[in-house]
Amino acid sequence: MALNEIKIGGLGGQGVILAGIIIGKAAALYDDKHSTLTQAFGPEARGSACSAQVVIDDQAIAYPYVTRPSYMVTMSQDAFAKFSPELREDGVLIIDEDLVKPTGLPPGVKVFGIPATRYAEEIGRKQVLNIIMVGFFTAVTGLVSEQGTRKAVAESVPGNTVELNLRAFERGFAYGKELRAQRS
Amino acid sequence: MKADPKGVLTGSHYLDGDHACSEGALAAGCRFAAGYPITPSTEVVERIAARFPLVGGTFIQLEDELAASIAVIGGVWGGAKALTVTSGPGFSLMMEHIGFAAMTETPVVYIDVQRGGPSTGLPTLAAQADMMQARWGSHGDYRLIALCPNSPQECFDLTLEAFNLAEQYRVPVVVMLDEVVGHMTEKVVIPPAEQLEVTPRRWTDKPPGEFLPFAPREDLVPDLCMFGEGYRFHVTGLTHDERGYPAMNAPTQERLVRRLVDKIEKNADKILRWEEKDTEGAEVVIVSYGITSRVAQRAVEMAREKGVKVGSFRLITAWPFPHKRIAELSRSVKSLVVPELNLGQMSLEVERTVAGRCRTIPVLHAGGAVHRPEAILEAIMEVAR
Numbered sequence: 429m430a431l432n433e434i435k436i437g438g439l440g441g442q443g444v445i446l447a448g449i450i451i452g453k454a455a456a457l458y459d460d461k462h463s464t465l466t467q468a469f470g471p472e473a474r475g476s477a478c479s480a481q482v483v484i485d486d487q488a489i490a491y492p493y494v495t496r497p498s499y500m501v502t503m504s505q506d507a508f509a510k511f512s513p514e515l516r517e518d519g520v521l522i523i524d525e526d527l528v529k530p531t532g533l534p535p536g537v538k539v540f541g542i543p544a545t546r547y548a549e550e551i552g553r554k555q556v557l558n559i560i561m562v563g564f565f566t567a568v569t570g571l572v573s574e575q576g577t578r579k580a581v582a583e584s585v586p587g588n589t590v591e592l593n594l595r596a597f598e599r600g601f602a603y604g605k606e607l608r609a610q611r612s
Numbered sequence: 613m614k615a616d617p618k619g620v621l622t623g624s625h626y627l628d629g630d631h632a633c634s635e636g637a638l639a640a641g642c643r644f645a646a647g648y649p650i651t652p653s654t655e656v657v658e659r660i661a662a663r664f665p666l667v668g669g670t671f672i673q674l675e676d677e678l679a680a681s682i683a684v685i686g687g688v689w690g691g692a693k694a695l696t697v698t699s700g701p702g703f704s705l706m707m708e709h710i711g712f713a714a715m716t717e718t719p720v721v722y723i724d725v726q727r728g729g730p731s732t733g734l735p736t737l738a739a740q741a742d743m744m745q746a747r748w749g750s751h752g753d754y755r756l757i758a759l760c761p762n763s764p765q766e767c768f769d770l771t772l773e774a775f776n777l778a779e780q781y782r783v784p785v786v787v788m789l790d791e792v793v794g795h796m797t798e799k800v801v802i803p804p805a806e807q808l809e810v811t812p813r814r815w816t817d818k819p820p821g822e823f824l825p826f827a828p829r830e831d832l833v834p835d836l837c838m839f840g841e842g843y844r845f846h847v848t849g850l851t852h853d854e855r856g857y858p859a860m861n862a863p864t865q866e867r868l869v870r871r872l873v874d875k876i877e878k879n880a881d882k883i884l885r886w887e888e889k890d891t892e893g894a895e896v897v898i899v900s901y902g903i904t905s906r907v908a909q910r911a912v913e914m915a916r917e918k919g920v921k922v923g924s925f926r927l928i929t930a931w932p933f934p935h936k937r938i939a940e941l942s943r944s945v946k947s948l949v950v951p952e953l954n955l956g957q958m959s960l961e962v963e964r965t966v967a968g969r970c971r972t973i974p975v976l977h978a979g980g981a982v983h984r985p986e987a988i989l990e991a992i993m994e995v996a997r
Contacts, residue, residue, distance in 0.1 A: 449797065453626040456799035465626075465797035469652070470736045490909030491985065492796050 431489070432571055434482040435497040435514065436561075437507030439475055443558030444503065448480025450562050450580045451572055455484045458576030464492045477506045484571060499569055501561055502528050503544075522565055524557065540568045540607060547599050556596035559585070563600025568608055574601060613812050615639050617805035618667045627800045629767040629793040630655035633723055634663060635802060636771025637695050641810055642721070643669035644687035644694040646680040648702060651735045652791040653725035656697040677702035681709035685718050689847060691813075691838060693775055695721035700729040703742055703749075710784050711750025712849050714872060717826070717834065719778035719813070723771070723787045725794040726902075726953075728979040738791035739979030740902055741954035746786045747931050753869050755876035757883060758786040758931040760901040764798045770928070776811035777883060781875055782833050788930060790953065792903040792982060820844070826868075827854040832875035876932055885928035886937065894923030896995045897941055899950045899962055901927040903982055908951055911988035920996040930958065935965050942966040947995040951975035951988045971995065 434451065438444040448465050455463040463484045481494035500515045501522045502508040508528045515521060517534040525541030533539070544560040551560075559581055566577045578597055585593045619638035627635070633656050637645070645664060647657040661671045674680045680696045687694035698706060703724045713720050726742045728734025746758045757777050759770045767789060774785040816823050816835040820842040828834045834854075837843040846856035851868055853859040876883065891897050896915075900908045905926045915922045925941065925948075927934070942948065947970055950959035959974035966972050975991045977983050 449626065452797060456626055457624050463798065466792070467795065469791070469795050489798075490906045490913075492792065492903075492906060493982070 431483060431485040432499065433494040433497040434484065434499040434501070434571070435479055435494050435511055436482070436501040436503075437477060437479045437511040438503030438558075439506065440478045441475060442503050443555065444478050445480045446584060447501070447558040447562050448482050450559075450577065450584050451565065452482045452484070453584065454566075454572040454577040454580040455482075458579055459573050461486055462489050464489045466492050466494075477504065477510045479507065479511060499565075499571065501565055503557065503561060505529065520569060522561065522568060524561065540564070540604070542600060542603050542607075544600065547603075548596065551592065551596055551599065553592060556593055559593045559596040560600035563597040563602075564604040565600075566597075567601045567604025613810055615805040615808035615810045616641055619643075620805040620808060621802050622804045623802060625800045625802065626797055627764050627768075628655060628795050628797045629761065629764045629789055630725065630795065631659045632764040632767035632800045633697070633771045633787065633789070634659035635800070636768040637721070637775070638663060638667065638669075639768070639802065639805075639808055639810075640693060640772045640775035642693040642695055642775060643667065644684065644690075644692035645669070645696065646672045646674050646683035646687070646694070647697050648674055648677045648680050650677075650699045650702050652727055652794050653697045653699045653723065653789075655794070656723060656725070660697075677705040678709070681706035681722070682712070684720050685709060685713055685716070688718050688720050689839060693719075693721075693779075695723060695775075697723040697725070699725050699727050699735075700739075700742055701732055703745065707745070707749040710756065710786075711752060711754065713784040714750065714754035714756055715752075715849050716847050717782040717872070718784065719775075719782050720784050721771070721774045721778055721787065722784060723789065725789040725791060727791050734980050736791065737980045738903060738982065739953045740788075740790050740904065741957065741979060743788065743930055743952075743954065743957040744960075746788060754872050756784045756786060756931060757781070757876065757929065758788050759885075760788045760927055760930050761793055762902050762905045762926065763793065764796065764800050766928075767793065768800050768802060772808065772810075776809070779811040779813055780833070781879065781883070782814065782836070783876065788902070790902045824854040825856045826852060828871060828875070831879060832871055880932040883929060883932055884934050886934055887926040887928060889924045891923035891925060891941060891945075893921060894944075895921045895946045896992050897923045897925050897945050897948050898988065898992070899925045899927065899938070899948050899958070900952065901930060901958065904951050904953060907982045907985055908988050910985040911992060914985060914989045915992045915996070918993070918996075920992060922992055927958065933961050933965070938962060938965045939967075939969075942969040945970055947971040947973055949973045949975060949988065949991045949995070951977070951983050951991075953977050953979045953982065
């Protein structure tokens with residue numbers, strides 16, 4: 429696997445950074461790859477567009493920043509508007525289709541959407557939206573393993589919410605797997 | 613001796629550089645920290661505040677950096693291994709106490725997560741502009757040790773190492789991160805305690821009455837005694853004799869200050885650490901440190917694709933500086949390219965060392981972001997042309 433650049437964007441408070449940590453952790457600790465997570469770090473407030481950037485590679489990573497992501501996850505329209513111009517022309521865009529209506533994308537971009545907010549509400553907590561997206565990302569991209577990412581989810585969320593978050597992960601993963609099967 | 617397993621979080625973790633520093637301190641046996649939290653170093657003390665009480669340690673949040681930087685010196689004289697953590701504005705306030713630690717030969721660790729300056733500057737954004745301050749910030753002649761990690765793993769390794777060097781040479785050691793390294797998250801492997809070598813304090817084996825607290829051993833470093841165990845022990849920032857008592861005259865000054873400098877310079881070969889790649893036969897060598905070394909790596913790869921023979925030299929110890937090795941390199945290369953996130957600091961030291969034997973090309977950036985790799989590439993190509 430060559431170097432892969434991933435950018436995750438959303439609103440402060442949606443768990444954007446945690447989503448990045450889980451994907452990066454799955455790659456680095458459980459999939460025997462290298463990963464580096466950087467995050468936009470500033471006086472950002474809850475509710476403004478924020479992002480996490482993850483680089484995954486088989487080899488040690490020197491340059492830590494994402495410059496032209498081939499994978500992008502967006503969880504808000506603002507984040508889509510702000511970050512989507514960075515996406516590679518043959519990149520993969522992953523969205524919560526209830527929250528993001530993509531426009532003006534180059535024709536080569538593959539879009540995968542999931543009604544993640546609705547699923548999160550069904551599961552019983554809107555806050556698990558980010559974990560549904562992580563499950564969906566895992567299935568759609570295959571960049572991180574299902575087992576490894578599940579472990580990373582369980583390790584990264586508060587103890588009393590592990591079961592809830594794993595359900596969210598499964599929901600996103602199952603939807604992604606199905607969607608991928610349909611597309612191929 | 614081996615690390616105390618109580619403080620060692622053995623295993624593979626996904627940590628940012630700041631948190632990795634806290635774990636390095638714990639593994640080293642540090643059990644006292646004092647700080648005045650400041651971005652972008654706050655995560656170091658946050659983790660320390662959470663973790664220290666679990667292993668019998670103490671963290672005090674103090675009213676400012678003056679208090680924090682002197683409290684840790686008190687902690688050391690009370691028998692603990694101690695550190696404080698800060699960023700630029702706090703580092704400026706700590707200068708007097710760094711000098712005091714150097715003069716009193718206090719083995720203490722300072723962590724400086726560099727952000728843009730001067731003054732409050734860029735609280736959340738990276739720079740590498742405290743490098744000369746670390747070296748020259750306090751008045752008078754002294755030497756200290758400064759280390760520059762470029763990854764979270766190295767933040768763990770070098771914080772542990774900082775404590776070891778502090779104990780070995782009875783000197784303040786500064787771990788110089790930058791905001792990017794402090795906040796970047798990567799895999800950090802913490803080995804089992806029995807694989808971690810920890811340098812104990814140099815307690816004297818001489819009885820009270822025979823022991824002179826500032827009389828050096830052959831390595832120019834004196835041993836220590838413990839307050840309250842019957843020793844006469846006087847600690848002062850004034851020029852002092854081997855008993856520790858003020859002796860304010862030229863011969864004592866010459867003996868003491870010369871030794872404070874010599875104990876680092878004459879032991880430099882044992883202290884120095886660097887990483888060198890492809891320097892053999894190179895026409896250009898990039899000299900860099902911290903986050904810039906990783907950005908430079910991309911420029912090196914780009915230059916190689918263009919057929920340029922380029923090597924890299926990464927400073928791990930910034931102070932003492934690897935004068936001998938840089939001088940050797942200057943005899944075999946056309947140019948040393950020095951990118952850094954400041955307007956000329958370590959590049960000056962390179963230039964001074966090279967003394968005109970080859971070209972020194974600084975690639976300077978005022979901070980707030982990292983270099984574009986292309987900017988470093990341009991400097992390399994300028995030489996290759």
